[in-house]
Amino acid sequence: GEDVEQSLFLSVREGDSSVINCTYTDSSSTYLYWYKQEPGAGLQLLTYIFSNMDMKQDQRLTVLLNKKDKHLSLRIADTQTGDSAIYFCALGGGSSYKLIFGSGTRLLVRP
């Protein structure tokens, strides 16, 4: 079955860049997503990338996709305390209705 892994925890100082990593085993996914979950809230879609792209930039967010290594990353520039949350990568697309989520990375931004 599909396996999507993330590191559990990341701590950065306010103003620094954050890089959250995700590795996966199933290469058939056509869309790769990043979701953000703030405490006590549901998941919010941040950005996504098509599997035929290597990079996507959206304001402070940069997504990098290395298909050969099956590695996805999310870079947050100028990280703010409001960015503190859990970040999930998710794989989906093709003929499947399912999203397969990673285990989530808890980002803590220190003032």
Add this chain to the structure above:
Amino acid sequence: DTAVSQTPKYLVTQMGNDKSIKCEQNLGHDTMYWYKQDSKKFLKIMFSYNNKELIINETVPNRFSPKSPDKAHLNLHINSLELGDSAVYFCASSRTGGSDNEQFFGPGTRLTVL
């Protein structure tokens, strides 16, 4: 103007009881989902309905029964609740399945079984 709403937000109940969680979306989406998030924040899909038809049914005990009276609603009924059912249950919807699969999530229902 809530997009995906769930009721109740919190649910505390005794083992062995039967309970229901309701979900409604006003986005005009065709597909709705139920996810379970455990205490370690691991998120796993349980069910999905497309146009009131069940399309995903993961390995979930028979005690869990989804019901979709119409495209905008997907309810989850749980019989004979067990301690291990304690989790946060998220409803989600998407315009359709397949490649364009941006899912919009509800705020979650925190179920605690005592």
